Amino acid sequence: MDQDNDAKRPEEIVITATDVLGTSFRADSGTRAAERVLTDAEATLPVVVQGLYPDRLRMHGLAEEDGRRFFALSDEGGRTLTIRLEAASLPERTVARTFVNTASDNHVVQVSDRLAPDQIGRALSHEVNELLSVRERAARAEAPAAQDLLARGATLPERHELSDEDLGRIGELNYLAARVNDNTLPPDRRAEAGAELSQLIDHTGLRPVSPAEDTASRAVEQYAANIRADTIRPHLTTEAARTVRELAHPVERLSAADAQVVLDHRARAAEVRAAQSPLGTSPSLPLPGMRPDGTPHTREELSAASNEAARQRTTVGQETLDQLRAEAASLSDGRYPQRQIMIGGGGSLAGRDPDVLLVDARGRWHVDPIKGIVQSADQVRHLREVGWNPYQFGDPKDRVSLSTLQLWEDTAAASGPLVDGRATLSLSEEGRLLAEITPMDGSPPVRVEVVGTPLVATGVPPEVVPGVDRQVPTVAEATEVLSSRLTTSGTPEALEARDRLAALPAGEGRAAASLEVLADPRVADALDTSTDPMVAGARTTLEATAKWEQASAAAPGRVLLGDEVGDGEYDPTVADNWVIAGIGGGAIANTEIILEGNPNARVTMVGTAAPWVLHNDSQYLAMRRQYDAELGGNGRLVTVANQRLGAIETVRTPEGEVRLKAQHVEGDAYVACLGRVARLPQAADTLDQWARQQGGQVRGELLFDKNEQYLGYRLRFQVADRQHTVDVTGAASRMLPGNVFSRDDMARLAVIDRKTAPAESGNVAAGFMATAIQGNNLAKHRAEQTSQGPSVGARSVNPIAATARLQSGRKSSTPNSPSRPTPGTGAANQPPHSPRPPQPGNSPGAPGR
Numbered sequence: 119m120d121q122d123n124d125a126k127r128p129e130e131i132v133i134t135a136t137d138v139l140g141t142s143f144r145a146d147s148g149t150r151a152a153e154r155v156l157t158d159a160e161a162t163l164p165v166v167v168q169g170l171y172p173d174r175l176r177m178h179g180l181a182e183e184d185g186r187r188f189f190a191l192s193d194e195g196g197r198t199l200t201i202r203l204e205a206a207s208l209p210e211r212t213v214a215r216t217f218v219n220t221a222s223d224n225h226v227v228q229v230s231d232r233l234a235p236d237q238i239g240r241a242l243s244h245e246v247n248e249l250l251s252v253r254e255r256a257a258r259a260e261a262p263a264a265q266d267l268l269a270r271g272a273t274l275p276e277r278h279e280l281s282d283e284d285l286g287r288i289g290e291l292n293y294l295a296a297r298v299n300d301n302t303l304p305p306d307r308r309a310e311a312g313a314e315l316s317q318l319i320d321h322t323g324l325r326p327v328s329p330a331e332d333t334a335s336r337a338v339e340q341y342a343a344n345i346r347a348d349t350i351r352p353h354l355t356t357e358a359a360r361t362v363r364e365l366a367h368p369v370e371r372l373s374a375a376d377a378q379v380v381l382d383h384r385a386r387a388a389e390v391r392a393a394q395s396p397l398g399t400s401p402s403l404p405l406p407g408m409r410p411d412g413t414p415h416t417r418e419e420l421s422a423a424s425n426e427a428a429r430q431r432t433t434v435g436q437e438t439l440d441q442l443r444a445e446a447a448s449l450s451d452g453r454y455p456q457r458q459i460m461i462g463g464g465g466s467l468a469g470r471d472p473d474v475l476l477v478d479a480r481g482r483w484h485v486d487p488i489k490g491i492v493q494s495a496d497q498v499r500h501l502r503e504v505g506w507n508p509y510q511f512g513d514p515k516d517r518v519s520l521s522t523l524q525l526w527e528d529t530a531a532a533s534g535p536l537v538d539g540r541a542t543l544s545l546s547e548e549g550r551l552l553a554e555i556t557p558m559d560g561s562p563p564v565r566v567e568v569v570g571t572p573l574v575a576t577g578v579p580p581e582v583v584p585g586v587d588r589q590v591p592t593v594a595e596a597t598e599v600l601s602s603r604l605t606t607s608g609t610p611e612a613l614e615a616r617d618r619l620a621a622l623p624a625g626e627g628r629a630a631a632s633l634e635v636l637a638d639p640r641v642a643d644a645l646d647t648s649t650d651p652m653v654a655g656a657r658t659t660l661e662a663t664a665k666w667e668q669a670s671a672a673a674p675g676r677v678l679l680g681d682e683v684g685d686g687e688y689d690p691t692v693a694d695n696w697v698i699a700g701i702g703g704g705a706i707a708n709t710e711i712i713l714e715g716n717p718n719a720r721v722t723m724v725g726t727a728a729p730w731v732l733h734n735d736s737q738y739l740a741m742r743r744q745y746d747a748e749l750g751g752n753g754r755l756v757t758v759a760n761q762r763l764g765a766i767e768t769v770r771t772p773e774g775e776v777r778l779k780a781q782h783v784e785g786d787a788y789v790a791c792l793g794r795v796a797r798l799p800q801a802a803d804t805l806d807q808w809a810r811q812q813g814g815q816v817r818g819e820l821l822f823d824k825n826e827q828y829l830g831y832r833l834r835f836q837v838a839d840r841q842h843t844v845d846v847t848g849a850a851s852r853m854l855p856g857n858v859f860s861r862d863d864m865a866r867l868a869v870i871d872r873k874t875a876p877a878e879s880g881n882v883a884a885g886f887m888a889t890a891i892q893g894n895n896l897a898k899h900r901a902e903q904t905s906q907g908p909s910v911g912a913r914s915v916n917p918i919a920a921t922a923r924l925q926s927g928r929k930s931s932t933p934n935s936p937s938r939p940t941p942g943t944g945a946a947n948q949p950p951h952s953p954r955p956p957q958p959g960n961s962p963g964a965p966g967r
Contacts, residue, residue, distance in 0.1 A: 152205035152231040158238050159203045159229050163189060166242045170292050170355070174250055184730070188224075193253075199223040201249070205231040206873040207826035209895060214241040216249050217879035220256040220496040220515055222734040224878035225249055236307075240293050240314070247289030251282045252514075256496055261509035268322035268346060272338040278349055282499075287322055288353045294318065295358035316365050316376055317383045322346070324366045327384070336368070406529040407510050407522075420511045424521045427528035431480075431536070438475070438535040439557060442564050452546065454565045459553050461541045461801050462576035465886045466848040467527050468504040469893030471900075472534035474573070475566065477541040477555050482577060483523045483886075487686045487711045490517035492703070492737035497880045498887040504894040517736050523886065537564075543572060543844065544804045551842050571832075574799045575848035575893070578884055581679045584699055584780075584790045585662030585765030587655030591795040593629050593663055596656035597622075600636070600645065603653050607644035615641040629663035636660075662765040669768050669788070673776045677766065680791035683708040690715030697778060697785030699763050701725035703882070705791035706738050712789075713745055713754055721745075722756045724780045725763060725792075735880035758783055763792065796853035802833060802844050809835040818858040820867065821845070823899040828870050829892060833858070847896055849884035 164177050178190040181200075188202040206228045208215060213233060217226040227245045229238060255262065263281035267274065268288075280288070297303060297311035319325050323346050326339035347366065351359055369377045407415050407423065415423045445455040460471070463478035470476065483491075491498075494515050495508035502508070511522045539557040546552055551568040582591050590596050597619050604616040618635045622628050636642060636657070645653055670677040675692045682688050684704070690712055698705050698712075701723050709721050732738040742748075745755035758781075766788060767779040778788035798806055809816050814837030821829040830847030831854065852871060854864050871883035874892075881887055 155205035155229060155231050155233055155235075155238070156203060158235050159205065159227075159242065160189075162238045163201070163203060163227075163242055163246075166239055166246060166293070167191070169296060170243055170289065171246060171250070175246075186730075197223065199225065199253075200878075202226045202876070202878060204228045204873060204876070205233075207231055209825050209827050209891075213237070214245050215500070216245045217876055217881075218249050218252040218496060218499070219734055219878055219880055220253055221494055221736045221880060222739075222878070223253075224734055226876040226878050228873065228876075236310075240290055243289040243293035244286040245289075247292075248282050248286035251280075251285040252496060252499070255282075256514040259513045259515070261495075261514060262499070267349060268324070270321055270323045270327060272335070272342045274342050274345060278345055280349060280353070284350075285353065287318070288350055290318060291315065291322075291350075291362060292355045292358045295355065295361040298361055299357050312365075312376070313379045315361065316372075316379050319362060319366050320380055320383060324350075324362065325380075326368050330368065330370055340368075404529055404533060406506060406526040414510060417511050420519070420521050420525070424525040424528070427525050427532065431528040431532040432538070434532045435536050435538045435557075438537055439561070439564065441535075442537075442555075442566065446564065452548075454552065454567045456569050457535075457553075457566045458569045458572075459541070459566065460573040460575065461543075461553070462574055462799075462848065462850070463527060463531060464575060464577060464848060465527075465889030466575035466893035466896075467530040468501075468506060468890035469847075469895070469897030470530040470533060471897065474534060476531055476534060476536040477539055477553070478531060478536065479540050479558055480538055481685070483520050483527065485685050486520060487715060488520065488684070488707055489710075489714070490519045491523065491886055492707065492735040493518065493880050493885070493887065494736040497736060501887055501890055504890050506890060515736065540801075542801050542804060543568070543842075545808060545842075549840055571843045571845050573896075574801050574844055574846045574850065575889075576799045576801055576850055578849045578853060579794050579797045579799075581681050581704065581790060581794055582792055583663050583666045583679075583765075584763055584792055585665065586659040588795055590652055590655040590659050593632070593660065594624075596659040597628075597632065599650075599652045599656040600632075603645060603648050603650065604641070607647075609640065609644060611638060611640040612644040615644075626667050629660045629667060632660050633657075633664055665765045665767070666790075669766050669776075669778060672768055673778060673787075676776075676787040677778060678787070678789045680704040680708050680789055683711055683789055690719065693785070693787035694718045694720060695786045696721045696789065697780050697783055697787070698723045698789045698791055699725065699766075699780045700791035700793070701728045701757065701759060702791060702793065703729075703732060703735075704793075705789075706732060706741065708789055708791055709745075709755060710737065710741050713741075720754050720756075722758060722783050722785060724758045724761050724783045726761065727759050729877070731877040731880065731882060734878050766790070794853065796855050798833070798855050798858065799846055799850050802835075802846075805833075805835045805842060805844065809837055812837040814838070816858055818854070818863075820859075820863060821896075823895055824902075827892075827895045828867070828874065829896045829899055831859075847892060848889045851892075852884040 160180065167175050167177050174194055176192045178192065181188055181190050186202060188200045190198065190200055192198050200223070202225070204226060208228060208230045212230065214227065214229045216228070219225055227242065227249070229241050229245075233241060252262075263275070263277070263279045263284070265275045266281045266283050267278060268280075268284045294311050294315040298308055298315060300308065303311075320327065323339075324343050326336050326343055328335035328339050330336060343366065347362075354362065365372070365376065369380050372380065405412075406427075409415060442455050449455070457475040458471075458473065459475045459477060460466075461477050463470075463476060464482055467476075467478075494517055495512055496514045498508045498518060506526050508518050508522070511519060537555050537557055538559070539555050541553045541555045544552050544554055546567075551572070553566050553568050553572065554563055555566065556563045582588070586592075587596075590599055601616045601619055604612040604619075607613075615635050615638065619632055622631050622635075636645065645657070648654075666677070675689060678688055680698075680700070684707065694716065696712055696719055698709055698721055702725070705723055705725065706728070709723060712719050712721055728738065739749070742755065742757070743751055745751040745753070746757060747753040748757070761781045763780055769777050769779055769784065771777060775786075777784045777786060779785075780788065806816055808814075814835065817834045817836070819832050819834075821832055823829055828851075830845055830851035833844045833846065835842045835844070852867070854867060856864075875881040875883045875885060875888045
């Protein structure tokens with residue numbers, strides 16, 4: 119990966135009409151501040167709404183609440199909604215994008231922070247109409263059209279229906295037509311709008327493009343253009359319908375000026391297409407959710423399809439293990455099969471390289487007892503950009519089921535060599551980078567020599583024990599801090615205590631044993647005189663961990679970390695009265711798991727307050743309405759907010775039973791869901807120890823592509839002149855370890871995360887959709903880097919995503935390309951076809967016929 123992209127905004131990036139998008143969007147060279155773009159957008163949105171959508175939306179002005187600045191609106195039915203605007207660095211050549219939340223009706227429209235001021239209105243006209251389209255079809259429980267209808271050429275989808283993207287384009291047509299006919303604008307501005315409108319007509323297939331002398335092609339294209347025109351006519355304003363009709367003629371029938379605009383546009387678009395480099399040449403990956411004949415599975419076939427994908431994954435995994443073992447047996451001692459390697463999977467498998475050895479334990483979504491992710495299909499609709507269709511097996515407002523995620527992940531995983539297992543990185547005696555792979559089937563480990571830079575996507579770090587100090591959250595870190603302080607003290611008692619701490623065995627019981635060592639008054643004095651807050655924090659962590667272990671021993675099976683519940687490693691019937699420490703996302707998910715797993719269970723959640731993002735996902739409020747009496751539920755859930763929690767407490771009943779306590783709330787079982795502390799992925803622990811113990815360095819750098827999209831981070835482990843690198847992506851890359859990255863890096867990533875997954879969307883940056891899109895961006899980046907020069911481990915791109923990019927007048931990176939199906943997008947996902955021209959006496963078909 120090229121790190122030159124990581125901190126600078128490339129001044130040469132200019133989003134233009136015909137040079138990039140095939141339409142008339144323009145942007146400056148990156149010198150405009152995001153604040154200025156946002157100010158212009160906030161001033162423009164009311165004008166767009168009132169000018170184009172007065173019968174569908176009513177604007178109630180800007181509001182501010184809890185740091186959010188948003189527009190309050192209502193629709194024609196009186197339902198309220200909000201729209202918050204952001205200026206952001208957007209992927210590829212995207213001009214704008216919208217996070218539509220049909221659960222909470224809180225929405226976010228992001229416009230490119232490089233968008234030219236006179237293009238903001240057009241961008242917003244597209245986004246508002248697309249937003250309304252998503253809301254309205256979701257209200258009808260309809261999935262979006264399988265592919266776009268408005269695309270240049272004769273090719274039409276099987277069904278003549280408009281996609282959300284198409285309706286966004288219609289918003290642009292209406293906007294530009296209004297400007298063409300606005301007599302208050304100077305003539306040159308009206309002419310510019312007319313040129314943009316004519317170019318957009320060309321791009322959306324509303325005008326034939328074949329030469330007049332090619333009568334057969336011209337007839338077919340004209341027929342397709344008529345179908346499109348008939349379909350969009352009900353959605354155009356009166357003036358837009360008239361203006362589009364006047365301009366949608368073949369180029370030879372236009373005025374000389376209008377014809378020249380179209381011809382120039384086509385020439386420049388052709389130059390851009392010719393200059394674009396291929397995204398990669400890797401073999402096609404099988405599309406998830408598709409039958410062998412290329413048609414999509416139905417909802418009723420999901421279970422069988424998911425089971426078959428799992429079976430294929432198991433088969434490929436066993437074949438890969440057999441091959442690795444056979445190859446290892448043929449090598450001399452100390453030598454191992456050489457492989458590029460990816461450790462971990464999840465949503466990052468959207469960027470799966472089929473030539474790389476994948477080591478993934480089928481964790482998280484393969485073992486979680488929850489019924490589905492907390493987002494609905496609408497909330498993760500951008501997954502279609504990477505070829506994973508969230509609408510295939512559920513309604514728009516339904517949460518995406520785990521069977522669907524398992525099907526996607528297993529299909530991608532089995533597209534290349536894989537081992538169902540876990541891997542850790544280490545070094546051979548000669549200093550070669552190795553991966554020790556432990557298969558999940560219990561068979562002996564295998565080793566491979568790592569080629570290039572390994573990719574790690576092992577997910578978020580483990581949850582913390584209640585009451586630990588967040589700066590020193592583990593017993594190992596606490597021991598390191600205390601040992602350092604005892605060494606500095608230098609007294610015989612302190613040095614003896616340091617050696618005794620080092621000699622204690624790792625694992626359960628070490629915290630309590632460490633406290634016994636530190637109980638000597640002379641040792642305690644050496645620690646108490648320290649002014650370093652880390653020393654006090656280390657003792658706090660030991661005390662909290664000791665209490666946790668003691669409670670676990672006193673109430674076996676009833677003292678759990680949230681990850682144990684999420685991994686299904688618990689018995690929901692072990693108790694009926696549960697306390698959950700925390701009111702965050704993990705706490706909500708585990709509450710649902712317990713209440714559904716034990717019909718007699720009652721849960722009390724104790725913590726500070728639910729974050730804003732939870733009020734926007736599809737799980738939180740629905741679950742509370744079902745179970746929480748405060749919201750009309752059955753009373754099986756009680757929420758105790760505004761409580762700051764410390765270490766777990768145990769109490770004895772008069773009968774000698776052990777109960778668990780969080781603040782003043784008691785229960786018979788206790789689940790800790792108090793968050794996580796950033797750390798390096800465990801797969802890299804050995805490299806970290808090697809570098810630090812040898813007096814070397816561990817450095818980290820954030821990775822970005824040329825479009826400023828965050829790809830993850832790179833770790834460099836260096837001792838003298840020896841260096842090894844590891845790339846981290848996915849959820850793991852969203853939590854930067856404080857002993858490697860600076861506070862500035864963390865602050866920068868926090869801003870990126872908020873724009874990657876706005877809270878109103880119901881998503882988080884470490885969540886499934888953001889991870890899948892990040893994985894796809896990383897695959898494309900590696901392919902682009904390879905096309906510029908050889909680079910081990912960065913050869914191919916995920917072809918699923920390459921064929922699934924939106925064919926959009928504002929978003930497409932392949933201008934003027936013909937419409938093609940988005941993989942896995944429902945029953946209408948058939949090969950595109952060219953319609954027959956009308957026969958004598960027949961008129962063009964009506965929409966949908």
